[in-house]
Amino acid sequence: MTDEQIKGADPVVAAGVEKQLQGADVPTPQRIVVLSLIHRPPQRIVNYVQNILRRGDEAHVFVSRIEHWEEAELDPRPHLYPLDRPEEQLLVRRAERALVFRAPKAISNAAGRLADKRWGRPLRRPAELMSRAQPKASGAIHKRLFMPPYRAFRPQLLAKQFDTALSSIDFDTVDLVVASDVYTVTLAARLARLHPDVPVTTALEL
The missing domain is CATH 1.10.287 (Helix Hairpins)
Incomplete structure (x- = not known):
């Protein structure tokens, strides 16, 4: 239906059509949890998180050192979750x-x-x-x-140091967990056991 047809249609019908069109144009943002335990994250991981944010999705990043992610100056900023205590x-x-x-x-x-x-x-x-x-x-x-x-x-030690982060995220609303480096595989396995309905991957793909 064109704009002219919408304007000339019954007001109730026109309102319904416009609502449907608006809903079709605005996809629901995803919530993606990214695990990154390399102290200074490689640029490919930073770029991956930046692409998540630019797409309009939410990025929740588990990190070993929060200051290196803050230095990346991502815009918009991701949600950062440090270890319960410094390594x-x-x-x-x-x-x-x-x-x-x-x-x-x-x-x-x-x-x-x-x-x-x-x-x-x-x-x-x-x-x-x-x-x-x-x-x-x-x-x-x-x-x-x-x-x-x-x-x-190290992966086994750090996997046990995110209890605060795990309790602050509602994983029923998480769409994907991404293990971005070798040190995060144990933590990803822990999340898979705790939340078997949430997909877990090592692929940096959108």
Whole structure:
């Protein structure tokens, strides 16, 4: 029906036709949950979220570090959900810092204080060597011994750190969950178990 036909039709009929046309032109926005646990998200993931927003849909993004997503300056802005507590405050990370960095540094500092005493002169050379070697040794232990197994268990650890986010989203209204990187697969599996009616995918497609 053309605009002229609508204007010339019965007012009740014309109103009904216009309502139908308006409804056909305005699709219902989707609610899409995107999981992104790489600290600094790759541009392809940022672009995917931007495309969701530009299409008029809602983007709810689970993130490990909210500041990197805020730096992306997406417009309009997505809903961002950080970890319940920063990753650095997890027990395993705090224990690693204490054992690998703080304890050796404390020992090195104590040796340096002893070497400064008059009777501690024989310790000065070893204390200086220890002071120089300690940061490198701690860094090597962190990089080569701690991080490889931590990366393997990181998905399981972080999947349990989104209880606040999960309780703030009504998943009965969510249309899709997207696991955008390897670290989010465990979290996506958890959501699939909790909400079996919500589709879960790893494909960044609209």
